[in-house]
Amino acid sequence: MSKSNPIIHMGKVKKTFENGTLAVQGMTLDILKGQFISFLGPSGCGKSTVLKMIAGLLRPTSGQILINGKKPNEISSDQNIGYVFQDATLMPWATVEDNVFLPLRLKGITKYQASGDIEKALQKVGLKDFYKSYPRELSGGMKMRVSIARALIMKPKLLLMDEPFAALDEMTRFRLNDDVLSFWENADLTVIFVTHSVFESVYLSNRVIVMAPRPGRVIADISLKDSYPRSEEYRTTSAYTENCRLVSGHLKNSMVKE
Ligand SMILES: Nc1ncnc2c1ncn2[C@@H]1O[C@H](COP(=O)(O)OP(=O)(O)O)[C@@H](O)[C@H]1O
Ligand SMILES: [Mg+2]
DSSP states (O other), X not given: OOTTSEEEEXXXXXXXXXXXXXXXXXXXXXXXXXXXXXXXXXXTSSHHHHXXXXXXXXXXXXXXXXXXXXXXXXXXXXXXXXXXXXXXXXXTTSOHHHHHHHHHHHTTOOHHHHHHHHHHHHHHTTOGGGTTOOGGGSOHHHHHHHHHHHXXXXXXXXXXXXXXXXXXXXXXXXXXXXXXXXXXXXXXXXXXEEESOHHHHHHHOSEEEEEETTTBEEEEEEEOOOOSSOOGGGGGXXXXXXXXXXXXXXXXXXXXXX
C-alpha cells in the first residue's frame, strides 16, 4: 500500500449517546497512511469519542468508519492498533515488565517467548533498567513511557493517543513529544494524536484537524509542511510561530459562542 492510501476513512460519522448528547456530527475525513495527525479542540468537542470509534470501542450512530477498508469491529487482532490514554492505566500490582507484557500475554504468548520483545520495547522508551519496578515507584512521565512501551510492543501500524501528556510537566512533555516523533519516523506508523494544546499539535503533526463543540465537528483541516526531524530548535523558528498563530486562529473560531 502506498503512503497515499487512506488508512482511515470516515464518512458522515455521527454519534449520539443514549442520553441524547450529540457528541459528533457530519465527520468526513480520510487519514492517509503515515500521517501524524492531531485532533485539536476544546474539552467536550468529541475528540475522545472519535478516537474510541476508530478503535472500535464505540460504534457510530450513523455514517461509516473504515480502517484499511474494513469496519473497526472486523479488524483482526493481528492488525494491531495501539491505544495510549491520558492516564497510563497500568496494573498497580504488576511490575513494569509484566505491564508491558500484558498485550502479548492476552494473545497467548509466554513470557519466555516475549522476553526479547519486552526488553526491546523498554529500551525504546529508556526504561530498560526499571523492568522490575512497580508503577508506584515511577514518576508520571515514566508511567506514560511504560504505557507507550505496552502499545509499541504490538508493533502497531496505527497508534491512537488521547491527550497522553496532558497531565505531565512541560519538560517531560517536550521529551516525550520528541520520543513519539522518533518512534513514528522510524516505523511504518500512522499516529492520531488528541490534544488541546496548539503548541503540541503544531510541533508534532503534519496535519491538524481543529474541532468545535456542540455538536462536535471539524472546523478546519490544516496541513503543516515543515520537515522532520523536528527538534527543540523548531520551537524557536518563525515557521513554528506562524503555524501556531494560524492554528490558534482556527481554534478561537471554535470557541465562539454559537
Ligand atoms: N458515555 C457518554 N455518555 C454520554 N455523553 C458522553 C459520553 N461520553 C462523552 N459524552 C459527551 O460527548 C461530548 C464529547 O465528549 P468527548 O468525546 O469526551 O470530548 P473531548 O474528548 O473532546 O473532551 C461531551 O459533551 C461529553 O459530555
Ligand atoms: Mg477527551
